[in-house]
Amino acid sequence: MTEPNVSPLLSVDDLVVEFHTESGVVRAVNGVSFAIEKGATLALIGESGCGKSVTSLALLNLVRAPGKIASGTITYTGDDGEARLITDWKSSSEQMRQFRGAEVAMIFQEPMTSFDPLFTIGEQIVEMVLAHRPKTSRSGARDIAIDMLGLVRLPQPEVLIDRYPHQLSGGMRQRVMIAMALCCGPNLLIADEPTTALDVTTESQILDLLRQLQSELGMAMLFITHDLAVASEVADEIAVMYLGYVVERGAAADVLSSPSHPYTRALLDSLPNIDTDPASRLNAIKGMVPTPDEMPRGCPFHTRCREAMPGLCDQRLPELYACGQGHQARCFLVDPQLEVLRG
Numbered sequence: 001m002t003e004p005n006v007s008p009l010l011s012v013d014d015l016v017v018e019f020h021t022e023s024g025v026v027r028a029v030n031g032v033s034f035a036i037e038k039g040a041t042l043a044l045i046g047e048s049g050c051g052k053s054v055t056s057l058a059l060l061n062l063v064r065a066p067g068k069i070a071s072g073t074i075t076y077t078g079d080d081g082e083a084r085l086i087t088d089w090k091s092s093s094e095q096m097r098q099f100r101g102a103e104v105a106m107i108f109q110e111p112m113t114s115f116d117p118l119f120t121i122g123e124q125i126v127e128m129v130l131a132h133r134p135k136t137s138r139s140g141a142r143d144i145a146i147d148m149l150g151l152v153r154l155p156q157p158e159v160l161i162d163r164y165p166h167q168l169s170g171g172m173r174q175r176v177m178i179a180m181a182l183c184c185g186p187n188l189l190i191a192d193e194p195t196t197a198l199d200v201t202t203e204s205q206i207l208d209l210l211r212q213l214q215s216e217l218g219m220a221m222l223f224i225t226h227d228l229a230v231a232s233e234v235a236d237e238i239a240v241m242y243l244g245y246v247v248e249r250g251a252a253a254d255v256l257s258s259p260s261h262p263y264t265r266a267l268l269d270s271l272p273n274i275d276t277d278p279a280s281r282l283n284a285i286k287g288m289v290p291t292p293d294e295m296p297r298g299c300p301f302h303t304r305c306r307e308a309m310p311g312l313c314d315q316r317l318p319e320l321y322a323c324g325q326g327h328q329a330r331c332f333l334v335d336p337q338l339e340v341l342r343g
């Protein structure tokens with residue numbers, strides 16, 4: 001018997017995002033493709049400036065001028081099974097507004113910037129509920145808000161609901177942010193560096209919470225992080241980005257156990273290890289990510305790559321080559337034609 005053909009929840013194909021600046025057109029996202037299956041977690045990984053946030057904003061059609069989606073498609077297939085081409089929708093349209101929050105919600109690194117300091121957290125969650133479910137009464141929305149605060153394991157939700165954002169700790173604020181994001185029952189949660197601003201203990205509690213909520217609610221997650229260690233705790237799939245390109249992607253277990261792109265290997269090498277002598281230096285990747293307007297010719301990573309092959313990597317852009325089942329890397333080292341290319 002053949003398996004039914006189930007579409008992924010979200011499919012991104014050949015996405016290009018450009019910024020039109022005074023010094024010219026800058027490509028922050030360069031032909032990115034990935035899919036997120038229903039209920040699964042994809043981690044988007046890379047150093048600062050690799051295009052992770054711009055990619056996630058594009059998914060909600062929130063890239064603001066001077067940036068815009070120049071080409072590519074984003075397709076969302078929700079519970080009704082109907083495929084919707086999000087890239088055809090206007091950013092300010094009613095259907096896009098409903099889509100944000102009700103189908104796909106987002107949380108950020110620093111919740112404080114997403115809250116209005118003048119309103120209690122309860123008032124802010126209630127407004128969110130009413131915006132998406134206008135038929136709900138205010139007291140009904142308040143009950144939903146209390147339930148949501150309980151769902152994210154905050155103590156005494158009926159008391160906390162009347163607190164202002166500044167009266168909560170960073171970890172509590174992040175929990176409230178998650179409650180607010182989940183109050184309309186989205187199928188996909190985009191989490192952009194949600195634990196970066198937290199201490200390690202709170203970080204691990206929030207990661208646990210996200211994992212528990214995901215299995216309770218069956219939602220998918222796009223988890224954006226610069227930290228492979230964090231990604232390894234949450235991800236089913238990993239896509240590694242460098243200078244706007246996906247340079248490696250595959251099942252998290254495969255990418256972490258057999259990293260095939262030198263950039264992924266370098267990111268793994270730069271992780272602190274419990275056995276490492278505290279006095280020794282971490283293996284930081286040499287140099288910095290160039291800005292997209294200084295895009296190197298050839299492979300975008302060759303200027304920092306320990307394994308770069310002169311005459312090849314500085315001349316030609318590698319494709320994404322298969323290096324295992326569902327595992328691909330954009331590197332000539334895994335190109336089956338490598339010996340021919342080397343001559």
Ligand SMILES: Nc1ncnc2c1ncn2[C@@H]1O[C@H](COP(=O)(O)OP(=O)(O)OP(=O)(O)O)[C@@H](O)[C@H]1O
Nearest residue numbers: 019021028047048049050051052053054055291292
């Ligand atoms: N408003 C803007 N104007 C011009 N270029 C921009 C703008 N916003 C982003 N970019 C470009 O997009 C690139 C990618 O930025 P993005 O924020 O997606 O990176 P990131 O990988 O998420 O890093 P970080 O973790 O620091 O946010 C930047 O290096 C910058 O060149």
